[in-house]
Structures are given as C-alpha cells and as structure tokens.
Amino acid sequence: xxxxxxxxxxxxxxxxxxxxxxxxxxxxxxxxxxxxxxxxxxxxxxxxxxxxxxxxxxxxxxxxxxxxxxxxxxxxxxxxxxxxxxxxxxxxxxxxxxxxxxxxxxxxxxxxxxxxxxxxxxxxxxxxxxxxxxxxxxxxxxxxxxxxxxxxxxxxxxxxxxxxxxxxxxxxxxxxxxxxxxxxxxxxxxxxxxxxxxxxxxxxxxxxxxxxxxxxxxxxxxxxxxxx
Amino acid sequence: xxxxxxxxxxxxxxxxxxxxxxxxxxxxxxxxxxxxxxxxxxxxxxxxxxxxxxxxxxxxxxxxxxxxxxxxxxxxxxxxxxxxxxxxxxxxxxxxxxxxxxxxxxxxxxxxxxxxxxxxxxxxxxxxxxxxxxxxxxxxxxxxxxxxxxxxxxxxxxxxxxxx
Numbered sequence: 267x268x269x270x271x272x273x274x275x276x277x278x279x280x281x282x283x284x285x286x287x288x289x290x291x292x293x294x295x296x297x298x299x300x301x302x303x304x305x306x307x308x309x310x311x312x313x314x315x316x317x318x319x320x321x322x323x324x325x326x327x328x329x330x331x332x333x334x335x336x337x338x339x340x341x342x343x344x345x346x347x348x349x350x351x352x353x354x355x356x357x358x359x360x361x362x363x364x365x366x367x368x369x370x371x372x373x374x375x376x377x378x379x380x381x382x383x384x385x386x387x388x389x390x391x392x393x394x395x396x397x398x399x400x401x402x403x404x405x406x407x408x409x410x411x412x413x414x415x416x417x418x419x420x421x422x423x424x425x426x427x428x429x430x431x432x433x434x435x436x437x438x439x440x441x442x443x444x445x446x447x448x449x450x451x452x453x454x455x456x457x458x459x460x461x462x463x464x465x466x467x468x469x470x471x472x473x474x475x476x477x478x479x480x481x482x483x484x485x486x487x488x489x490x491x492x493x494x
Numbered sequence: 495x496x497x498x499x500x501x502x503x504x505x506x507x508x509x510x511x512x513x514x515x516x517x518x519x520x521x522x523x524x525x526x527x528x529x530x531x532x533x534x535x536x537x538x539x540x541x542x543x544x545x546x547x548x549x550x551x552x553x554x555x556x557x558x559x560x561x562x563x564x565x566x567x568x569x570x571x572x573x574x575x576x577x578x579x580x581x582x583x584x585x586x587x588x589x590x591x592x593x594x595x596x597x598x599x600x601x602x603x604x605x606x607x608x609x610x611x612x613x614x615x616x617x618x619x620x621x622x623x624x625x626x627x628x629x630x631x632x633x634x635x636x637x638x639x640x641x642x643x644x645x646x647x648x649x650x651x652x653x654x655x656x657x658x
Contacts, residue, residue, distance in 0.1 A: 276649045280617065281560075281624040285568040292565070311656050313553040314600045315621050316560070321510035322517055328527055329505060332534045337498060 275304035279312055388466050390489035397486045399442075401427075401466055408457040410439065413447040417486075423470040428481055429456065430465040430488075436481040442468065462493040501538065508552065509534075512559040519563035519624040529566055533559045564624040605655035613648045616641070 277283050278291040294301045388401040397417035403410045412427065419425065419442070427448075428436035439456065442448045452460065460466075467488035469481045476482050512533060516526035537558060606614040616630050625633070631641035 272653070273646055273649060276653070277645075280620045280645075280649070281564045282620045282627050282630070282645065283568075284626055284628075288565065288568050309557055310553075311602055311652070312621055313557070314602050315618065316515070316553065316556045317600075318622060319511065319514045319518055319556070322514040323510045324513040324527065324530055328530060329509070332505070332531050333498075333501075335531065335535055336501065336538055 271301055272304050272308075275301060276308045278305055279308040384493070386460065386462065386491045386493050388489040388491045390466060390468060390487035392485055392487050395486045397468070399468060399487045399489075401489070401491070403452070403457075403460050403491065405457065405460070408452045408454065409449060410452050410460070411447060411449045412442055414442070419444055420470065422473070423483065424473050424475050425468050425486070426471045426475050426481065426483075428467045428469065429459060430467055431459070436467060436469075438476065438479065438481075439466075441475050460491060462491060464491045465489070466491060504537075505534065508555050511552065512555060515556055515559045516563045518622060519560065519567055525566065525570075526563075529563050530559075533562050536562065560624070567624050568626075601656060602652075605652050608655055609648050609651060613644050616645060617648050617652070620645070 274283075274287075274291055278288065278295075283291060291301075291305075295305055296302075384405050386403040386405070388403075390399040390401060391397065395417070398415045399412055400415055401410065401412045410427075425442040427439040427442060429439055430436055437456065437459075439452060440448075440450045465488055467481070467485050469476075469485050470483040471481070472483075509530065513526060513530050516529045516533070517523065520526045520529060537555060540558075606617060609617070612634060616634060619625055619633070620630060627638060627642050627645065630645070631638045634641065636644070
C-alpha cells in the first residue's frame, strides 16, 4: 500500500510514531529501498525546519569524552575511506570553512568563503607509495593548491604534478614546493581542462622537474578530480 | 594526526547545533550530553554512508542527531494510550512562528501556511520536539484519533503543496 507507506515515512520523519512503530520503520529504512527513498524525500522537505533549532554550546569536557571513544586506543578507523568518499568532500565543501581547515590544515591558505561551490578536490595516493596528497582546485581563481598529507618530501627528487589528458598523456602543471603547501596559478588553457573526472598524478622526477617535459619517474600518487 | 584534525574541525563547526537539537528533543541536559557523544561516534563511523545521500552535510548531521534523540525519547517513554501518556511539559511552539515570518521563502513554511494554524502548529511541534500523537492530542486538547486524522490529512495536504 504505497500511499500508506508514504504516510508512515512522513510520520517517521515527523517523529510522531510510538516506540514500536518507530523501530519497525527504522528497520524498513535499512531493508527497503523504496521506503528509504520516501523517508529521504520527506526529510528533505522538513530539513529547513531544522534551522529553527537553536545552537547551544556543549560542555567542553564532552569533546574529550568523544575523543577517548574514537581515538582512545589505536583504532583501525579507515580514514582512507573517509578521505576518498566524495560525499564527505561534498559535505565539507558546503561549509567551506571546514574544507579549508580539514583538507588543508590551518597553515594552508583558507579557501575564500564565497567560492565554496564549484571547487574541486582530488585525494591522491598510489598503491605501495607512502605519499598521500590532497589537491584543491578553485576554478573561480584558477588556483591549484596541494598539500602532502603523508610522506616526507624527498631531498633528491622533485615532485612534479601532472594532469592526465584524455589521450592518457600527462601534461605538466608544475612542481610541488619543498616546504609547506603548494599553491600555483594554472594557465587558463590548462585550467579549463581540470574538471570532474580528470586524473591528476604526481611523479618523482630529477631535481628541477622532468627534463623532457614528459613524466619519467614513478607515479607516487594519483587521484581523480571531483567537483564538490 | 590529520584524521583528528578533521574530526576536531567538524565538531567545532557542528556540535552546538546538534547539541541544541538533543536538548530540544530530550529536554534533559545529562541525556543530551550522552546522546551527543553517541551521535558523533555514529557520524564518524558512518561518514562513508554520507556518499549515498544527496542532502547537505549539516542537514544530514542534524537528521542523524534528531533521529537519535527521538529514538532515545521513545525508548525512555514508551507511550501507550492517552490515559497513560503522562503530563506534557512542553510549552507551545512560539519562537518558530517568529522565525517563519523572517523566512517566507522556505517552501515548507509556505505549505504549512496553507494549513489551519493549529494543525500547522501540531506538525511543527511534532517535528521540533519529537512529540507523539498522544502528546500532541493532549496539548491541543483533542482526542487521540482526531489528532491522528488531523496530522495525516495535514501531511497529505503538505505533500500536495510541496510537490507543486
């Protein structure tokens, strides 16, 4: 009875179901796609009402308690999956302040709040490589920012950033800075090529970058650009 | 550790809002604090599932918090029939009314505005406070079945309006 189902979905979102009915509905969300979609649609309708909830600062000690539960012992929480989750990035993008703080760290140049939409991120890594890098591209300014999240910059090589063209050919975007995050303007002709789905890669090249203009060294990290 | 930094930033930006939700629904500081802990653990563990939803992050987080708080509320106070529902302390939802005036643009408000005011209040109160049919019936001084009918009809009207 789809009509009734949709009402149950609405009642679930509204919160009026009694304990048992609510548990049943909760189970159905997990197991019945159609019902879950109905619930999601109602939730979306009602989302704006949540603006009316007044924010109240929780006690400071609460954060420590949560930290203990999450990070108390060496937990095998897969940060990797979190970092590679498009939804996670998209989510953070909506609060661009967050994106700046999380993706890049406080020392990195904060993304301008007004350019929170249309930005692109790539979480770059490679199997067997100790390097993990975040790239953020802002099409409104054509600035590409990269930060090495894991791994130390080698002293005997340069890290070169490449855009992998549709024909598979890498095109150099420049070198990563040795210290701190890299921020580089991308030429308009190249900037238009940085779009959702395109791959960026980093290779280890001789000091000063590839002498031939083509990637010569091993790929130490790569990742697909995602619009957030 | 970068994962902690990520979590810290997320917490800083969202914890007051989510705590506000817990307090409003649970109306008990201790319980709200416990709930908030559980909520962030849940959020952390379910961050991946976010990928399959389309809602904005804060909506997603608020929905998780609100659902968790309502689950606790229901578990704490299993409501039978109206006679055993107990006393309801929640005052009428005044502040939202004012908020509404300030944001006519919201579609949900426009559609709630098409309902009779007491019914719109019931819908709004249910959402904001996590009230059950029983509690709503009591607060509005109508029989349980009347409230159920009110609300369901209101939801059907709302759906028509929201789909326009």
